[in-house]
Amino acid sequence: MVERSTSPAVEASLTALAVSLRGVTKAYDNGVMALGPFDLAVRKGEFISLLGPSGCGKSTALRIIAGLSAPSSGTVRVARHEGSVQPGHVQPGHVQPGHGIGFVFQEPTLMPWTSVRENVRLPLRLARVPKADARARADEALASVGLADFADAYPRELSGGMKMRVSLARALVTDPEILLMDEPFAALDEITRFRLNNDLLALWRRLRKTVIFVTHSVFESVYLSQRVVVMTARPGRIQADIRIETVEPRGEEFRTSAAYSDYCRRVSAALAPSYSGRSTL
Numbered sequence: 001m002v003e004r005s006t007s008p009a010v011e012a013s014l015t016a017l018a019v020s021l022r023g024v025t026k027a028y029d030n031g032v033m034a035l036g037p038f039d040l041a042v043r044k045g046e047f048i049s050l051l052g053p054s055g056c057g058k059s060t061a062l063r064i065i066a067g068l069s070a071p072s073s074g075t076v077r078v079a080r081h082e083g084s085v086q087p088g089h090v091q092p093g094h095v096q097p098g099h100g101i102g103f104v105f106q107e108p109t110l111m112p113w114t115s116v117r118e119n120v121r122l123p124l125r126l127a128r129v130p131k132a133d134a135r136a137r138a139d140e141a142l143a144s145v146g147l148a149d150f151a152d153a154y155p156r157e158l159s160g161g162m163k164m165r166v167s168l169a170r171a172l173v174t175d176p177e178i179l180l181m182d183e184p185f186a187a188l189d190e191i192t193r194f195r196l197n198n199d200l201l202a203l204w205r206r207l208r209k210t211v212i213f214v215t216h217s218v219f220e221s222v223y224l225s226q227r228v229v230v231m232t233a234r235p236g237r238i239q240a241d242i243r244i245e246t247v248e249p250r251g252e253e254f255r256t257s258a259a260y261s262d263y264c265r266r267v268s269a270a271l272a273p274s275y276s277g278r279s280t281l
């Protein structure tokens with residue numbers, strides 16, 4: 001955060017934030033202005049989606065939050081790690097995935113030569129967690145995504161949805177505060193996707209992680225999140241921030257409800273300026 005306040009009320013509200021971006025921009029070396037200025041505040045335990053047209057900077061925003069990429073300007077605050085950035089400088093107090101952050105990519109990116117358990121154990125190996133403890137935690141993470149019986153299998157033996165579950169288990173195995181998900185279900189068939197949507201919601205209800213979920217799907221964003229943040233075309237800024245209020249826990253009855261279609265309509269309308277104008281492709 002830029003300004004610090006001594007007011008206890010303000011301090012309390014700041015500590016409830018998991019992620020805060022203020023005036024964040026990103027210009028790549030090739031001159032592409034990918035993001036911003038972009039402001040985003042995500043509360044601890046919140047599930048939000050970032051939705052926007054292709055190339056608007058969604059992945060860039062996630063990578064900046066993860067500490068995988070430095071912003072060109074602005075302030076990034078992630079849970080208890082705080083850093084102010086100047087153009088061209090890598091942020092101090094940079095948070096690497098695995099330290100409070102789990103990252104799930106669109107591709108499961110599993111090591112094909114080793115077992116599912118070893119894939120999930122990888123972040124713990126890198127963190128030098130003792131083997132027996134790491135093994136127990138990997139098995140626990142696998143159980144949490146419904147793959148307890150597949151610890152000894154190899155990635156090639158699994159379906160696309162199962163591989164994605166392994167990827168999710170690997171992100172959860174370090175028990176991160178924040179889960180960043182970059183179009184994780186985009187390559188899956190619709191039935192598998194719906195199932196994973198439900199399982200992810202059940203996990204979120206149980207674990208109460210902060211989730212920032214990037215998707216191209218209006219329907220998926222509304223189904224999953226408490227808040228849909230709609231971004232403009234590149235350079236991505238906030239076009240709309242729509243709170244999804246419904247009866248919890250959500251299930252199939254929400255997906256087929258009038259309230260769900262209304263929210264989808266609202267989110268689509270917020271997205272429309274980025275595809276109904278002149279093409280920037």
Ligand SMILES: Nc1ncnc2c1ncn2[C@@H]1O[C@H](COP(=O)(O)OP(=O)(O)OP(=O)(O)O)[C@@H](O)[C@H]1O
Pocket residue numbers: 028029030032033034052053054055056057058059060061234
């Ligand atoms: N490393 C890079 N160097 C140069 N330009 C980049 C780099 N990474 C991304 N870009 C450009 O920055 C813009 C934003 O990319 P980004 O991947 O963040 O968008 P996105 O919204 O996630 O896109 P998509 O929805 O298609 O995945 C794009 O125009 C992209 O080509």
